[in-house]
Amino acid sequence: MERGKNTVSLPTDLILEIFTRLPSKSVARFRTLSKHWASTLHSPDFKKLFLTRSSARPRLLFAVERYRYNEWFFFSSPQPQNRYETSLPLEYHTKFEGDVCQYICSYASGLIYFPFVRIIDKEKPLICNPITGMYDDLPIRGCSRSRGFLGFDPIDEQFKVLDFHSVLTVESGEPEWRDTEDVSVDLYHLYHRCSNAGICINGVLYYLAQTYIEPSFVIVSFDVRSEKLEFIDASCLNDHVEHPSELSLVNSQGKLGVINCKCADAGGIELCMWVLEDVKTQEWVKCVYTLPQNEVLDSCEFKVAGVAATGEIVLCMKYTCDPYYAFYFNPVKNTLQCVEIQGFGAKFDATVEKRGVVYGIVDYVEDLNLNDAEQLKSSISQIKSLCSCCQKGGQHNHNIEEEV
Known part of the structure; x- marks a missing residue:
């Protein structure tokens, strides 16, 4: 029998089904095979199918900061699909070097925002895709360093940065900062922003603040689409938290949650979570x-x-x-699943100086629309860092196997 006589080509639908199960980087490589596959894999229908499949298998994203070296690494790992999984692999994505100063990064819908990064000949905010490494720098707000948060409007599909009462729409072209026209900005002089990162939930950006006089917690709420600012009373946190750094803002089933961890009186670890049940009435529900x-x-x-x-x-x-671990606590069943994340390796923590601080982000979903975003044009691996101590810059080797 002649070779190839019974070769049967796979149906296009089956091939596309296979492509949806690949990482976005693999899809990008297959786009270069031919004009046909470039057109097919760039199509809105395929992007929608890929996003649907990716949403069904969300990942745990890790942003790792080695501040002594001005380095940031991005990894991800699958989230456990059942309670019997005890270990999962870690995948390295990208890295960049640059003095990020003391301002924490902000995350929204697949992109990372650094309010202030010092790189060669410029000191600017930076937005990047942690999976592909594509990035773009943004203009500074006036003469001051930006310290804002990133938000995403799912209706108009727009990213915006809020820095106090100034807003910047992230888009191709030349974005510019502008002041919101909301009358509530007059209240800003009564509050100061806490260092905690903000969180964007269903098109609304939240971050924690405190009053100057008789310190009390408040939540600043910013509707990304309408650009309306509101202040939510969070004084329920006052008697239970000594410092804002103890609090974490979370997305609790589509509602804003605030979590505080501490040692329980009887031993072990206690989680206190306040959930904003009703935004209009500003009703909070506490669970311990x-x-x-x-x-x-x-x-x-x-x-x-x-x-x-x-x-x-x-x-x-x-x-x-x-080994490195992530922990999944089920509050309904009162169970704790301990999962080893394999891949960080011993070199990261060989000494205190070499270890990194880990920021975890749950339910990360790969979106091909972000890979193709017009405003992200440069590779973050080509960033040249500027040392804040010696003011000397240089191109660095970005081989993860050699440096980590």
Whole structure:
């Protein structure tokens, strides 16, 4: 029998189904095969199908900062699909070097925003795709350093940055800062922003603030589409929290949640979560959970990564180490799942100087529209950093296998 006589080509629908199960970087490579595949894999229908499939298997995104070296690394790992999974692989994505100063990064709908990055010949805010490494720098607000948060409007599909009462729409061309016309901005002189990162939920950006006189917690709410600012009373947190850094803002089933972790009186770890049940009435509901005893969790420093769509509260070890673990607490069943994330490696924590601080982000979904975003034009791996100490810049080797 002649070779190839019974060769049967696969149906296009089946091929597209296979492509939807690949990482976005692999899809990008297959687009270069031919004009036909470039057109097919760039089509809106395929992008929508890919997003649907990706949403069904969300990932845990890790942003790792090695501040002694002015380095940021981005990794991701699958989230467990069942309670029996005890280990999951880690995938490296990209890295950049640049002095980020003291301002924490902000995340919204697949993009990372750094309010202030010092790179060669410029000091600007920066927005990037942590999976592909594509980025663009943004203009500084007036003469001051930006310290804003990133938000996303799912209706108009627009990213915007809020810095106090100034707004910048992230788009191709030359974006410019502008002041909001909301009358509530007059209240800004009564509040100061806390250092906690903001969170965007269903097109609304939230961040934590405190009053200057008789300090009390408030939540600043910003509707990304209408650009309307509101202030939500959060004085329920006053008697339970000593410092704002103890609090984490989370998306709790589509509602704003605030979580505080502390040691329980009877031993172990206690999670206090306040959920904003009704924005109009500003009604908060408090839940207190005592986590089941776990030798690994009880012996390490950890941070709240968020609340998964499944309702599990996700905790991550604060520093890179080997082995490294993430923890999934189910408040309904009162169960704690300890999952080893394999791949950080021993080199990250060989010394205190080399270890990295880990920021976890739950339910990360790959979106091909972000890969093709017109405003992201440069590769973050080509960034040249500017050392704030010696003011010397240079191109760095970005081989993760050699440097980590």
